[in-house]
Amino acid sequence: MSIVEGFERKALFNITRAVALICVTAFLLIIVGGVFYGVSVWQEQVDTKVPPQEIVEPLRAAQARPTDVAGPKGVQPPGQQAAEQSPLAGYKIPFVLQKYVSGDNAKIVKRHLDEIPVVERQAYIDELGAVVTDAEAKKVDGIEAINSYMEVKSERYKTASAKSLQKWETLKTVAEVTAGGLLLVALFSLVLVLLAIERNTRSLRQAQVESRAFPDVQREVATV
Numbered sequence: 001m002s003i004v005e006g007f008e009r010k011a012l013f014n015i016t017r018a019v020a021l022i023c024v025t026a027f028l029l030i031i032v033g034g035v036f037y038g039v040s041v042w043q044e045q046v047d048t049k050v051p052p053q054e055i056v057e058p059l060r061a062a063q064a065r066p067t068d069v070a071g072p073k074g075v076q077p078p079g080q081q082a083a084e085q086s087p088l089a090g091y092k093i094p095f096v097l098q099k100y101v102s103g104d105n106a107k108i109v110k111r112h113l114d115e116i117p118v119v120e121r122q123a124y125i126d127e128l129g130a131v132v133t134d135a136e137a138k139k140v141d142g143i144e145a146i147n148s149y150m151e152v153k154s155e156r157y158k159t160a161s162a163k164s165l166q167k168w169e170t171l172k173t174v175a176e177v178t179a180g181g182l183l184l185v186a187l188f189s190l191v192l193v194l195l196a197i198e199r200n201t202r203s204l205r206q207a208q209v210e211s212r213a214f215p216d217v218q219r220e221v222a223t224v
Contacts, residue, residue, distance in 0.1 A: 013199065020188045027184050028185060041170050046163045046164070050149060050152050052134035053134065055134075056138055059144050087109075088101060097132050
């Protein structure tokens, strides 16, 4: 057996097997880590709730400071409204909120409701009612509280939408890495299988080669 054959059968075989085992182990660890990371990302939730104190306290503090008179914006104080079907028909309006959301004000609130998921619209109204209740209890203008709530809530939903998009992009990347890792694990596993087959059949092949060579030797001896 030549030096090259010895190196191939011993050193190269062991090196290849060790590298394949290391790669399989590394990729399996990456896959497991990716799965755990994907699960953690999947479970992340962006809270869109706005507690009443988050709206009322800044307004309460602002009342103590002189402010410039601003033009009408958002919901306006209730006035005389013609009798018509309320845009908020079908929703359960808290009693404290009813005097603020009639006529044009109801249309403004309905426009904000149309921007959020259907299943969260009643919760939006209930949360708005809680804000108005807290505002009135602390002598804060209810109209300002409503407008501030709708502005903060809108920003909260925009943030949640951006986070949701980022979440799906992250999950997509994790899925691609996991799929690639599985393919590489399969590839290196195949290398290990082929190496095992080669090692287990090496002695058999050597015996077959020797058996085929033995008759030739016998014929040469007989000829001599």
